[in-house]
Amino acid sequence: MSELIQAVLESEEKNDLRSFLSELRHQDKKYLLRNDILNVYSEYCTNYQKPEHFSASSSLGKLIYYTQEIIQDISGFCFIIRPKIATQEVYRLTDDLNVEPMSVQELLDLRDRLVNRFHPNEGDLLELDFGPFYDYSPVLRDPKNIGKGVQLLNRYLSSKLFQDPKQWQESLFIFLSLHQYNGIQLLINNRIQSQQQLSQQIKAAIAFVSSLPSQQPYEEFRFQLQTMGFEPGWGNTAARVQESLEMLDQLIDSPDPQTLEAFISRIPMIFRIVLVSPHGWFGQEGVLGRPDTGGQVVYVLDQARNLEKQLEEDAVLAGLEGLNVQPKVIILTRLIPNSEDTLCNQRLEKVHGTENAWILRVPLREFNPNMTQNWISRFELWPYLETYAIDAEKEILAEFQGRPDLIVGNYSDGNLVAFLLARRLDVTHCIIAHALEKSKYLFSNLYWQDLEDKYHFSLQFTADLLVMNAANFIISSTYQEIVGTPDSIGQYESYKCFTMPDLYHVVNGIELFSPKFNVVPPGVNENYFFPYTRSEDRVESDRRRIEEMLFTLEDSAQIFGKLDDPSKRPLFSMARLDRIKNLTGLAECFGQSQELQDHCNLILVAGKLRVEESTDNEEREEIVKLYRIIEQYNLQGKIRWLGVRLSKTDSGEVYRVIADHQGIFVQPALFEAFGLTILEAMISGLPTFATQFGGPLEIIQDQVNGFYINPTHLEETATKILNFVSKCEQNPNYWYEISQQAINRVYSTYTWKIHSNKLLSLARIYGFWNFISKQNREDLLRYIEALFYLIYKPRAQQLLEQHKYR
Structure with a gap:
């Protein structure tokens, strides 16, 4: 039993709880959310002339404070209690104060009955459970650390290097051997054939570069390092090369999380990035203030500029100037033929203030020209995204002359396209929700059928579930975006357990304690936004x-x-x-x-x-x-x-x-x-x-x-x-x-400098994690694909049929 309930039942406040339940029976609402509950409790305290301290300090007051929802039916009351962040307990209380725990399935059935959409004779609903797929990965214990996933991952990876050095050092050796730029080998060449040989050569290389002046340019001793088995990528000066080699040497001999993060963050493995944002009027002029634009367009444009700048700086620090490295960032969005007074009908547009960042616009496949040649609301875009991803893949490969190294999805539709692209291209991928509609519209999952014609939440919420589980890592702007505050649930947390009556039950939608979650807030474009005093x-x-x-x-x-x-x-x-x-x-x-x-x-x-x-x-x-x-x-x-x-x-x-x-x-x-x-x-x-x-x-x-x-x-x-x-x-x-x-x-x-550094560091670390855990992820990805084709795609096809007549 919940400690909060038990404390009430074992105190003199037992009768107060009984009286409070009686007050609830007289409420018109059968489904009370936290504010409703607090209001009823406040009225109860007033009506029963309770002293001021009772409201907050009593055992009943504490129970009420931590109760997120109360659902009442004939048999009693369902209390959904959130004793701490990211944790939920569910109990049934009868009028005579019998208490019994309820399973997630029982809770979801109760919610279905509340909207009269549960028909027992028609069989049980499909249950979605992503929980088992997280058994292979580490999980956080303390909710305060949610959003700092990379720290756990670094501890986990360094401990594996320490516990099973032979296997993990071999994985690290293979990983370092993979990296190239335009066919040019980076980091280590075929003169080093094994992990043992790598360890020996590192020490020899350290001895060599430590004898050089610290600021001696890499190009002046490049040939000597190549004969030892080391290609460009370690640094642009003798001091930086030495520092990088010493980090790797320490990882092999006595690994620790800080060294692992610092070393992996230096690996030159990201040169081409795709930022996906299909919906809306995405452009640099004449778009803000239109539907589906605003903060997200500003965010993605600023992110593109700063990522390109950071990639250029990283390439110089890695000693790649001699290879004529040209990092490239592409913003993938949709081409709108009837673009009004915007440039949204141009296939390619350079991002202002950059050397090599571009907006690449790919049209939706021709269907009903009234739909596909005009702007389409983000709520209506779902039927076109699979074929859009297929077409975008060809365009991206042509623009990059190869595969991207990182794909970043933005918003629910962009995240779905990012997943489809990453799956086809086998690329590390990240999602950024910006905002999840499920949290913005009250009871939007419970009454989804009433809202379907306008918002098509069955498609959106399904897409959200699939992509947040498929992503290698997730960026949120704030901690509370993931798991809320002590008295409100977070956007991602709302996907943990919910029902869409007549469609499916989600018994475990996302592992909130997974290390994939990281808080990386955006910055401000300081070229345009600066103090009035300047x-x-x-x-x-x-x-x-x-x-x-x-x-x-x-x-x-x-x-x-x-x-x-x-x-x-x-x-x-x-x-x-x-x-x-x-x-x-x-x-x-x-x-x-x-x-x-x-x-x-x-x-x-x-x-x-x-x-x-x-x-x-x-x-x-x-x-x-x-x-x-x-x-x-x-x-x-x-x-x-x-x-x-x-x-x-x-x-x-x-x-x-x-x-x-x-x-x-x-x-x-x-x-x-x-x-x-x-x-x-x-x-x-x-x-x-x-x-x-x-x-x-x-x-x-x-x-x-x-x-x-x-x-x-x-x-x-x-x-x-x-x-x-x-x-x-x-x-x-x-x-x-x-x-x-x-x-x-x-x-x-x-600032965007802080953001870009952090994002690229995460991309490299999760890229390494993706490489060594790929086999374990395949079962999850197969499950996600099955749900995409069995749930998402048929519903998208239904919406496409409706679009024929618009």
Whole structure:
């Protein structure tokens, strides 16, 4: 039995539990989530006149705090308890307080019955269980270490080298022998025929290079090393070569995790990278603000630039300049023939500011031209992805003149294409979810059939399950993206156990303690986003133009609203107009607070201004809603709404101009997986108020370099902003203090240099792990393929049939 339940039953609070269950019986809801449970408990404490300490400190209070869900049926109550992060316990409590554990299968059956979609006479549902496939790999023990998987993997690999040196050193020798660049052998040549010979030659090579001046260029002693069996790749100077050889020597003699990571991270094994992002308008101009673009496009473009730069630096440090090494990064996306005013109909486009990074656009196969020649929502793209991957494979091989070394998927559709490509090409692959829709839409798996026509979650959630298990490693921007917080489950954690009634039960969807999870936050493009105080890097004409656009420009078809008093402190937000980004919620918060209106203007840069200009249903609904709020709260003269598409240069200057006016950035999303705009605002010097639901919890340190808000509590949000404004008015330095702390936070933790180094290090280490564990992974990949063809593909075919008539 749960210790939390047992503590209640063995105390004087037993009757309180019975009374609480009685209160639950009177609830209209049969399925209560954590907030519902806390609200019922709060009402119970009030109604029964419980002392204040009872609510939080009692055994019952602790049980309620850790209970994530309560489902009631005729036979009793199902308590789903999360006593610690990434751990779940399920119990049935009857009205007379009998307690018995419930299996995962029983829980899923109960959830099915709740939506009346469980028909026992029709047989049991398919059960998906990925658990057994993780038996071959190490797992973490402490949930605090989830997201630091590479550290466990390094410990595991170094211990194997120590425990079974002969076999593992042989594997390491073979691995080092494999690496080439354009047919040129790297690291070791055929003069070294065995692991034993490698060990001997390393010591001889160390003795040789240690006699050279430390900064002597590699090319000047290359021939001597080649005669000893060592090819380029060890370093660009005598000192670097010596350091690399000494690391390998130590790994052979007395391996340890730090040396293993440092050595593997130096191996020149990655020169060609594919970043996959099929959906949306993916381009460098004229795309932001359109459906399915925004933060992800910015992220991938910045990542491509910085990975190329890092690959070039790594090649120089490895001593490969003499081989004319030219690293190449390709962003794989879809070609849209009817591209409107964008370049999305161009097959190949160079990424600005790079030597060899490209956007490669591959069209969807011709089907219904109304669909395949136009933009398609990310929710509708699923039927085309398998053939898209097949076609993209040919294009990638042609562009690289060979296979890529690493494939990185972005978002659910890109992750599926990355898996299909990696499987066909036998390449290390990584996925980045950015956001998993399952967490964003309440009960989206339970009521998937009601949402299927609009969102096709059966395809998306199936794809998510397959790719997160197939990936060699997974990058998340934050820890909580994986396993949440003590009082909320994470995005990946939500895939651990769930039902899609009439389709399948997931009894073990993902191993959260697997070393494949690693937290690697993105950075900010410092060419465009930098502190407002760096006046020498700002263009005065741009500043004046942006200032006019934000505050005073009239008679523009892209701007709604004239400010009565432009000198008021600006409250600023910039995002696409959809339900989750919740800009309408911010407008309502502003509208409900007369005091906030007295002190501030609200300035929004968001999507379109007119319904007829949008092709996205959700955006249309939000446009109508925003106008209604402006009318309802009489916000004319207090709000500016800019329906503009900004270049990156202008976006950066917008933040800085708002900072010039000692403004405030508010990010009111109902959920935010990470929050790139938060980093952009903070590095610009804007005090930032951001949602407490999601990634901002890890970016911002509350009341130190920013502030958390609960965007569902409008009055509380307004009060927090007003408190800040009041402090600034009492102490003019307060705004500057928070501003500087925000800038410092970004520079210390969230740069693309840090991100690129970490990502490439992970790619090399997991590439090594993939090489030595390949045989054990094949059974998992076969299982995933079976589910792809038996579940995903038939449903994709059904959707394709529907597309015929659109």
